[in-house]
Amino acid sequence: MRSEEEVNRAVDRYAPMVRRLCMVHLKNRADTEDIFQTVFLKYALSSVLFQSDEHEKAWLIRVTLNACRDLLGSFFRSRTVPLDQVLESAAPAGSENREVLEAVLSLPPKYREVVYLHYYEDYTAPQISRILHKNVNTVYTLLTRSRRMLREQLGGDDCEG
Amino acid sequence: MRDEIKRAFGAVQADAALREGTKEFLAQRLYRRPARRLRPAPLLACLALLAVALAGGRFYYTPRLTVSIDVNPSLELGINGLNRVISVEGFNSDGEAWAETLDLKYKDSTAALEEILASDELAEYLSADELVSIAVVSGGEEAGEKLLAFLEEETAGQENIYCCSASYQEVGPAHELGLSYGKYRACLALQSLDPELDLNEICHMTMRQIQDMTEACQEENGSQGSDSSPGWGSAGEGCGTEGQGHSGGQGCRHHG
Numbered sequence: 001m002r003s004e005e006e007v008n009r010a011v012d013r014y015a016p017m018v019r020r021l022c023m024v025h026l027k028n029r030a031d032t033e034d035i036f037q038t039v040f041l042k043y044a045l046s047s048v049l050f051q052s053d054e055h056e057k058a059w060l061i062r063v064t065l066n067a068c069r070d071l072l073g074s075f076f077r078s079r080t081v082p083l084d085q086v087l088e089s090a091a092p093a094g095s096e097n098r099e100v101l102e103a104v105l106s107l108p109p110k111y112r113e114v115v116y117l118h119y120y121e122d123y124t125a126p127q128i129s130r131i132l133h134k135n136v137n138t139v140y141t142l143l144t145r146s147r148r149m150l151r152e153q154l155g156g157d158d159c160e161g
Numbered sequence: 162m163r164d165e166i167k168r169a170f171g172a173v174q175a176d177a178a179l180r181e182g183t184k185e186f187l188a189q190r191l192y193r194r195p196a197r198r199l200r201p202a203p204l205l206a207c208l209a210l211l212a213v214a215l216a217g218g219r220f221y222y223t224p225r226l227t228v229s230i231d232v233n234p235s236l237e238l239g240i241n242g243l244n245r246v247i248s249v250e251g252f253n254s255d256g257e258a259w260a261e262t263l264d265l266k267y268k269d270s271t272a273a274l275e276e277i278l279a280s281d282e283l284a285e286y287l288s289a290d291e292l293v294s295i296a297v298v299s300g301g302e303e304a305g306e307k308l309l310a311f312l313e314e315e316t317a318g319q320e321n322i323y324c325c326s327a328s329y330q331e332v333g334p335a336h337e338l339g340l341s342y343g344k345y346r347a348c349l350a351l352q353s354l355d356p357e358l359d360l361n362e363i364c365h366m367t368m369r370q371i372q373d374m375t376e377a378c379q380e381e382n383g384s385q386g387s388d389s390s391p392g393w394g395s396a397g398e399g400c401g402t403e404g405q406g407h408s409g410g411q412g413c414r415h416h417g
Contacts, residue, residue, distance in 0.1 A: 007191075011187075015180045020173050023173060033182060035214040036179060040187055042261065062262055066412070069264055097172050100165045100166055101170070115166070116170065126321075133263075150162065151162075
């Protein structure tokens with residue numbers, strides 16, 4: 001088991017990332033708290049030796065996404081909240097950030113994940129395919145389609161891959 | 162576009178309450194355990210809720226089949242009566258690490274097994290000439306036979322993947338020994354060929370090592386069959402030859 005100091009360091013360092021992944025899955029506050037507890041409990045109890053910060057980060061992304069999906073699949077805890085409610089807590093009305101977040105979060109779930117990982121976390125399609133256990137060509141397709149959908153919503157043509 | 166998305170997501174932060182709440186939860190759960198006095202009323206309410214939840218979820222969360230996948234990592238999938246994966250459990254450190262990376266819960270059992278068979282982890286082991294055993298453990302239901310038939314079809318042509326069936330009765334003590342059902346079955350088969358072998362030693366071997374030792378014992382005993390399938394059938398008999406595998410429901414089939 002990892003030490004309390006090590007776990008607290010991970011919470012401070014990765015909490016924003018875990019929070020954003022919960023938002024990508026439209027989780028409400030209570031479920032977000034549950035996912036935080038699940039993810040960092042697994043981190044504390046895991047015996048995996050991380051070879052680098054990148055390895056640690058990718059592991060946490062995978063565990064967080066699994067926790068989000070597990071909660072979706074549960075009989076008793078199957079709740080996502082309306083987009084407006086998610087945006088309310090993330091970006092004030094009228095701000096430019098809100099428009100962008102609204103465009104991303106209104107995409108179907110499988111597109112939201114790859115958009116976040118590619119555009120925000122700067123992962124390449126092959127890296128995303130390893131994290132999500134998806135075929136790399138599938139990731140390319142998801143990125144291409146999501147770019148098209150975002151372009152339709154936000155306008156502009158500078159959607160680099 | 163990239164900059165806009167970065168800016169938008171970058172503004173989303175985890176507030177202090179979320180961070181500190183998580184730290185406090187972990188501290189209470191793992192690092193400090195203060196004695197707490199239980200109050201009867203909330204406790205009874207919790208118990209009543211728990212009873213309702215258990216009754217509702219009992220059917221869904223009762224495993225009817227277990228699929229044991231063993232290489233060096235040992236992994237078990239618990240599958241319910243609706244053919245959904247309800248648990249993914251590692252039985253050694255490699256298995257636990259692998260289980261943590263898999264997102265199989267609540268998936269259809271065949272889709273979950275397809276994902277495992279197509280995984281990079283399994284491909285790496287196969288390319289290193291490791292041996293993979295996939296055992297379908299059931300109480301003799303037809304669903305177990307169907308799943309085994311599916312696995313045989315999926316792994317046809319894979320030289321180093323062996324599919325077996327077993328009964329819960331046969332491999333019952335496995336978990337008490339910290340072993341997966343499939344590995345326990347292979348260990349028992351090897352031990353039946355050489356009773357002097359210590360089960361505690363065998364259980365630390367990879368499936369490839371167990372197979373190699375099983376073959377060596379079979380040669381020594383002069384009971385080597387006509388093929389190279391591991392002797393993981395009942396009582397260590399060579400299996401994979403026609404007529405031995407499926408009919409008894411306990412055979413082990415090799416796709417060479």
